[in-house]
Amino acid sequence: xxxxxxxxxxxxxxxxxxxxxxxxxxxxxxxxxxxxxxxxxxxxxxxxxxxxxxxxxxxxxxxxxxxxxxxxxxxxxxxxxxxxxxxxxxxxxxxxxxxxxxxxxxxxxxxxxxxxxxxxxxxxxxxxxxxxxxxxxxxxxxxxxxxxxxxxxxxxxxxxxxxxxxxxxxxxxxxxxxxxxxxxxxxxxxxxxxxxxxxxxxxxxxxxxxxxxxxxxxxxxxxxxxxxxxxxxxxxxxxxxxxxxxxxxxxxxxxxxxxxxxxxxxxxxxxxxxxxxxxxxxxxxxxxxxxxxxxxx
Numbered sequence: 001x002x003x004x005x006x007x008x009x010x011x012x013x014x015x016x017x018x019x020x021x022x023x024x025x026x027x028x029x030x031x032x033x034x035x036x037x038x039x040x041x042x043x044x045x046x047x048x049x050x051x052x053x054x055x056x057x058x059x060x061x062x063x064x065x066x067x068x069x070x071x072x073x074x075x076x077x078x079x080x081x082x083x084x085x086x087x088x089x090x091x092x093x094x095x096x097x098x099x100x101x102x103x104x105x106x107x108x109x110x111x112x113x114x115x116x117x118x119x120x121x122x123x124x125x126x127x128x129x130x131x132x133x134x135x136x137x138x139x140x141x142x143x144x145x146x147x148x149x150x151x152x153x154x155x156x157x158x159x160x161x162x163x164x165x166x167x168x169x170x171x172x173x174x175x176x177x178x179x180x181x182x183x184x185x186x187x188x189x190x191x192x193x194x195x196x197x198x199x200x201x202x203x204x205x206x207x208x209x210x211x212x213x214x215x216x217x218x219x220x221x222x223x224x225x226x227x228x229x230x231x232x233x234x235x236x237x238x239x240x241x242x243x244x245x246x247x248x249x250x251x252x253x254x255x256x257x258x259x260x261x262x263x264x265x266x267x268x269x270x271x272x273x274x275x276x277x278x279x280x281x282x283x284x285x286x287x288x289x290x291x292x293x294x295x296x297x
Contacts (some may be wrong), residue, residue, distance in 0.1 A: 026112065026146050028282055029198050029214070031073030031154065032206075034146035036218040038282025038291065039069050041229075048288075048295040050128065051138075058135035066139065066206035070214055074204070076143035078092075090116035090144060092153040092168060095247040099255070104158035113148045114239040117141060124294050142287060145239075149283035152191045154243045155250035173261045176269075191254055194276040195269055221288070225281045234285055237293075242286070249275055 009145065026034070042049045056069045059258050066072035079087060093112035096104040123129050123137035144241075147153045156165035169187030176184045180199030184190040191262045200217060202210050228234075236242065253275050 007147050015247050026075040027133045027148055027192050029202055031146045032041055032278055033071045033218050034283045035073035035142045036070040036214050038287035040289035043244055047297050048291040051295050055135040055138045056264045059139055067205035071204045071206040073141045075139040079213045091147045094156045095154050096156050096158055098158040100159050102158040102163055113144050114243050117144050117239040141279055145287045146283050148242050149279040151246045152244035161209035175263045195273045221277055221281050228281055
């Protein structure tokens with residue numbers, strides 16, 4: 001069943017009936033980095049930046065942790081953490097596969113992260129949408145563009161051990177401790193932290209010192225991928241194609257060279273840290289381009 005635009009607007013409006021609690025995913029810092037990269041990429045005088053600030057102020061009036069556009073990046077996960085579960089299927093797209101010929105469903109559910117990105121864009125472009133609806137749609141868009149670039153939000157591995165699928169690596173057990181001392185018990189959580197490369201914890205709301213930490217981290221990763229601003233992948237604007245890219249990384253990288261219930265090899269960590277970080281930076285640039293298209297100067 002495809003949800004229509006009125007149903008989508010109703011669900012977004014319901015999000016304002018709750019209060020913020022802590023949340024994590026890509027992880028929280030990853031979502032803030034995607035939003036920060038998008039924000040920094042857009043000129044301060046642009047129409048997009050102006051709307052980002054205006055609509056974020058509306059969100060911040062209810063969700064006090066989302067006081068800036070980057071700090072609102074994890075907002076959609078805040079909703080899940082205090083019982084707003086109507087958006088749960090918006091965070092991922094089940095593109096299933098098997099490495100041992102275990103049968104699997106071939107068609108993803110229609111209500112998924114790519115669908116939700118398109119509907120969020122429609123809300124932002126609509127002349128009939130209220131400001132409060134646009135505010136919710138903007139923060140949802142920021143979060144979901146980040147999610148769709150997390151490879152394990154675009155894949156579920158079916159196997160004899162997991163005949164119902166591993167839910168994007170959540171059912172793929174691991175034993176790994178990163179340099180910061182954090183433990184990872186499954187493949188999904190490892191990739192949510194950019195393969196253990198995001199040990200920095202930044203509390204929200206983003207006050208001056210915390211905001212500077214996120215900005216510095218974003219600049220560091222942007223500098224690590226100097227060719228991305230002119231990469232031809234930025235010409236791809238279809239979120240379903242973004243999900244296909246992420247799926248390929250999941251199959252060829254995330255699930256390659258690793259077995260369930262083991263400790264990932266150093267080579268696996270080193271190689272895939274690059275790809276995970278690149279996905280975050282790419283997501284930030286794509287979000288900026290999307291917002292420029294929605295709010296042209």
